[in-house]
Amino acid sequence: MNRLAFNCLKHFILALVMLILQYSCRLSVAAGDTLSMGASLREKQTIISKNGTFELGFFSPNGTNKWYVGIWYAHISVKTIVWVANRETPIRDMPGLFTLSSTGYLTVSDLQEKVMWSSNNTQQTKASRASILDTGNFVLFGAQNTSEIVWESFGDPTDTRLPTMKLWKGMKVNSWKSSVDPAPGPFFYQINPSPGKTDLIMQYKNGILYYSTGEWTGKYFANLPGTQWTGNIKLEFVVFSPTKMYYTYKVEPKASTMMLRNVLNWNGQEVIYSCTDNNSWTPIWYQPRTSCGVYGVCGPYGVCFTQANIESCRCMEGFHPRNPTAWSSQEWWSSGCVRRTPLNCAATNGSGSGTTDGFLQVTDKSLSDKEPFQIMSDSTLRGCKTACLNNCS
Structure with a gap:
């Protein structure tokens, strides 16, 4: 190899090494x-x-x-x-x-x-x-x-508050979308944004209020006397002005080896978990006490039920999930259920005659206060059926 070729090769190798070093750095x-x-x-x-x-x-x-x-x-x-x-x-x-x-x-x-x-x-x-x-x-x-x-x-923050973290007025904690999707879900909570208010409010979907802790009393939240722990957790709510305040919690020095985390789960429950053996988490407090207590958690025409202490959703009889993929991911509220067979009330011109539509009695369920109702003189089941068949809406 002549000297010119050798020098070219040497400079090429040197440049390559420098490029690798820069990338590594x-x-x-x-x-x-x-x-x-x-x-x-x-x-x-x-x-x-x-x-x-x-x-x-x-x-x-x-x-x-x-x-x-x-x-x-x-x-x-x-x-x-x-x-x-x-x-x-x-x-x-x-x-x-x-x-x-x-x-x-x-x-x-x-x-x-x-x-x-x-x-x-x-x-x-x-x-x-x-x-x-x-x-x-x-x-x-x-x-x-x-x-x-x-x-x-x-x-x-995302869905978790750790000890000493300050939740300032104006900050939001937002649940995951599902157990395997950390994208923001429909549930979130914050200090009430209204000036002077000191309660924590939990909301879902488009800001619908479904839970409030009540105002801070100086020791605990009015609606949650159970938050007045005398054990290993210390609550702190500091107010500087009607619009500047924060809420936090700490582990007492005597329990310094205990790990805590406060999580807004994807199913809409706020839970405090404790871990003392570095391996497993135990829920020590949660609110609302039941996911089924959250209105609309299963979406339109969905029914929340508990089986073997596990809360889940199903569609009412005659309905199926609007979005099966969402339901398989347990994102029930995102789409709800739709009818398997369309109503044929409109085909009968609202007369109620010759219709194939029928009724099933559903117990232990509540309706939103936003649902439209018609006051009827005949409030019997038969009167209700007749009124519905004669009014397709």
């Missing part, structure tokens, strides 16, 4: 609990809090090929997710990248470098590093003031 991860500026996480890379409790990285719910960036308990065998970044925009082709960009913002991107999520939407100041804390809070520290927190996962 882009994917490098700061050791331990911190992401430095320009560093990224890939599929099997994680960072872990100093006390080893919380871990952050990519995860995929069972039975799906969708990938999210989230936070979970590092040493619990069943992965328990407490926060999700790109909950509405999963990555379908791994590996993706979770990066603290050189511009000082967090991003989740796919192989084509399409940004699926960014902290830029709520982050006001650029960051220099990101750390997962022992509390489970993932925080960004400022570029100008390196001790200033400029963004935190506690300020952008």
Whole structure:
């Protein structure tokens, strides 16, 4: 090989090595609990809090090929997710990248470098590093003031509140869409947005109110005297003004080894879970007491029932799920049920004669106060049937 060819080969190899080093540096991860500026996480890379409790990285719910960036308990065998970044925009082709960009913002991107999520939407100041804390809070520290927190996962919650997390007036906790889909579901709760109000309100769908804790009394919520724990949990509600206040809870020092999480489940129940053996969770408080107590949880023409202590939904007789896929995912409220056979009342011109429509008596059910009713002089079952057959609406 002549000298010219040798020099060309040497420069090519050197350029290739530099390119590989640059790519490796882009994917490098700061050791331990911190992401430095320009560093990224890939599929099997994680960072872990100093006390080893919380871990952050990519995860995929069972039975799906969708990938999210989230936070979970590092040493619990069943992965328990407490926060999700790109909950509405999963990555379908791994590996993706979770990066603290050189511009000082967090991003989740796919192989084509399409940004699926960014902290830029709520982050006001650029960051220099990101750390997962022992509390489970993932925080960004400022570029100008390196001790200033400029963004935190506690300020952008999904379905879970951890001890010491402050739920400020104006923040919402939103359930998952289903047990395997962290996209925002129909259930959410918040401090009552009305000025001066100190109750927590739970809503679903388009903001329909179905539950309120009652006003804060100074020790507990008026409708929930059971929240006046004298044991291992301390509640705190701090009011600065009619529009600025927060609610939080803490684990008492005597129970410092107990792990707690407050979750708004995808079925519309708020549950506090306790874990003392680092392996399993036990519900110690929940509200509403029953999912079937939430109006419309099964959607139009759906019936909520309990069997073997498991609450579920079914369609009323003569009806079937409007969206079988949604129902198989237990998203009953999203579509409800539709008639198997259309009514032929209209074909009889409302006369009620010659119709094949019939009736079934349904007990122990309630109707919404938004349902239209007609007051009849004859309130017997026969009178009700006649009135319905003569009025197709």
